[in-house]
Amino acid sequence: MSFSLESFQLGDIITGKIIKLEPTGVLVDFYTDQLAYVPLLELSLNEIQSPEEAVRLNEIREFMVVGNYDGKHDIFFSHCSPETLKDSDRLYEVALDLASEKSGHPINREDLLVHTKVLDVHRHGLSVRIYWFLCSQDHPPTVSFSIRKLEMRKAWERLRQLQAEDVTVYGKILNKTWSGALVKIEGLYGGIRSYVNKHKEQLVVGEKLPLKIIKVREEYNQLVLIHRSVSIRLRQLQVGQVVSGTIRGIKDYGVFVDIGDFYALLPTSKMFHPSVDNPNQFFKINDHLKATIVKLDPENGQVVLESYGSSA
Template sequence: MSENSSAPVTELEESNADSQITSPENEQNADLADQAATHEESFNTEEIPSADDPSSRVKKYDFDGAGFSLEEFDSLLGKYDYNFKPGDIVNGTVFALETKGAMIDIGAKTAAFMPMQEVSINRVEGLSDVLQPSEIRQFFIMSEENEDGQLSLSIRRIEYQRAWERVRQLQKEDATIYSEVFATNRGGALVRVEGLRGFIPGSHISTRKAKEELVAEYLPLKFLEVDEERNRLVLSHRRALVERKMNRLEVGEVVVGAVRGIKPYGAFIDIGGVSGLLHISEISHEHIETPHSVLNVNDQMKVMIIDLDAERGRISLSTKALEPEPGDMLTDPQKVFDKAEEMAAKYKEMLLEQAEEGENPITSMEV
């Protein structure tokens, strides 16, 4: 065998040769293996905290440097905890007008409802007469939340409260108001003041008209009683007229009047639209049993004013002070009327003298 001839290759040598041949797949697998080995070396399980390790928990915030305490923070949140209760007055926004009422947003979890009858203290044709969508105004909470979490509201209650406040102030000022009579009954007449129903007793209506004819008329009125708890508002037409008349009258003045009514204790004399009382003791110096023995209804006569009581709305009159001689009203009433102004002048002089001496001028009624 020559030197150049090839020697046979054994199986071991072939196997070693194959191991030295590198394919692309083998290179990729080798790279993945190297990466896994490297990751394993860098990953240390001892660095993972356990569940019981305090360092693994979320740190609590320290409020000491926040500028306020936890109590103050709770108090601040409480301001935004809307706890609505009956009797409260709250601001609300109108967002829906319905047939039976209005839906109002007051910031509660459910829209509040205001019934039609609670929209105003006055009579209205519809909700739109008082409310407009998106309007913001105050509302009175009438009741607790119902089963749906809805509150009931009212505007009428607010107007009602403010109306009583207003009439109390008017009474305190002794103001004269004007109001329209909307109905009458056996006891008197009914009016509305600031939306409240008021009553004028028949004895405080000073007019020649029948009560039924007063409907739709505006009358001057003064307050007699203002009682919110009893819901009583009583007024006087007579007092208002007397006060107006009193502003132009004075004690000692002679006025012409007509007898409008006769009672056992005296006669009511109409003097320019207001009534004055001619008491039985002021008709004459002589004693008389009854005013009917001297006076008749519709008699025209002269009387002198002896007292003006604005607070009670009363005008006191006298013919006794006009008698030239005691008893003239019984024997010659015409003489009394003819000399009325002359006797009145003497009466005024007497009042002045009594005033200078410090006496009560009203005692002149007994002269």
Template sequence: GTVFAMEPKGAMIDIGAKTAAFMPLQEVSINRVEALSDVLQPGEVREFFIMSEENEDGQLSLSIRRIEYQRAWERVRQLQKEDATIYSEVFATNRGGALVRVEGLRGFIPGSHISTRKPKEDLVADFLPLKFLEVDEERNRLVLSHRRALVERKMNRLEVGEVVLGTVRGIKPYGAFIDIGGVSGLLHISEISHEHIETPHTVLNVNDQMKVMIIDLDAERGRISLSTKALEPEPGDMLTDPQKVFDKAEEMAARYKQMLLEQAEENEPMGVTLD
């Protein structure tokens, strides 16, 4: 269709029918616009989506927003398939989390997936790296994770068997959450020591600084598993002399890496030569 008249409430479009079609102002874009002239110009030829059948005057209603909406969902589905990291600006926050726009669509970041020490209200106008959690056009649900994007970025610089310095941020009956450079890893109770432990509280305190070794990286689920058990020179040292464990951490980690290497070599299939 060709734009031939601009009006306060919309635009008249020549689509080759007996009666000109009409596009309301709210249908001009998926994004909020102040005036038609921000998007359209008289004489411009472009695609329009037919929203409804002819009214009693024989006039069709058109939309550009519907086309942009369909293409936006196609784009975010593709980005999710590629497991892409995107950057988007927070335009509002609420009790549950933060709101952003992705390709013009409204997206939601749950509070549990926001990884920052800033008060949530102070995030407005911040650009955050994000990963997709849910893309559901039928239910109009676009859910994203800031935490997962940060964990993946951090994971790209980490490796299994590496010793890192961390701070205890939380203690649960099943283990402790350790902050390692802005992302959280789990030190499970079974990975604290070779000796049996009733509760992590008997060994660890919130805000303790400690050395831990990375034993697993799960980028897809955004999880980092940690161990001090693997760093114990003698079973039970985390209970009796944790400083000794931290002093010898790099030495014990080197042994752990060597063990992993030997296991990998043992599991490598043998080559067969045929004469």
């Protein structure tokens, strides 16, 4: 059972009493004129098979108010601020186009309710997530309630704190991906960036690794980690430093150099012969070389090199 959007604010935290446990969810008394049904999926951040694994009868719990929106879309608005965008004609024109395209017929402005969330403020504009609700007598905008979303919010807060405090976290590899591996930290899925890690091939499903958090972006549901040894090695490096390594990979766009604990990239544009069509003309696997660090990107675990002795 859903409730009118007018009765609640999206994102609010409200308390309710668990009145009845059912196989697929619970009935909750939010001290309104009707009980709310909260499905099993929304009772916990963990995977559960029954309500009893997450709540107890007559227990008072906190829930997050979540919107039953009809659509959402991320978009960049140039040359505006959060203040100028709010309730602007420009915002509604975009939302109307998106809603009309998704529904397959024109939507009038009076039939559309728009909520926005600013994802990022750039020098020349805003990255914004638009949520829209279609409003009519037969289709009023509604909200529902979730413990899972509340636990997710708290988990993201803990992850930001762990990142700020540079805490080592431990994650078990759930499966391997093209860029590394998937783990779960604080109940949330995260990716280990190990495409620069020379030990990528040695990752084993079920193995528990010491990790450092390098990116926490709740708005994009993005958690990125790297192996602690890679993090330590990155902090020992500086732009302008000369390093020695062994070539372990050759691509059209550059070569990957093993400089200890991970691979650094020497792109073709930073070679002595940047006009070369294929680095295979000059390099072979297991060749040793010296190079200068020209870029460090700890957030993505990347190091970019140029040929030793090259001019900037």
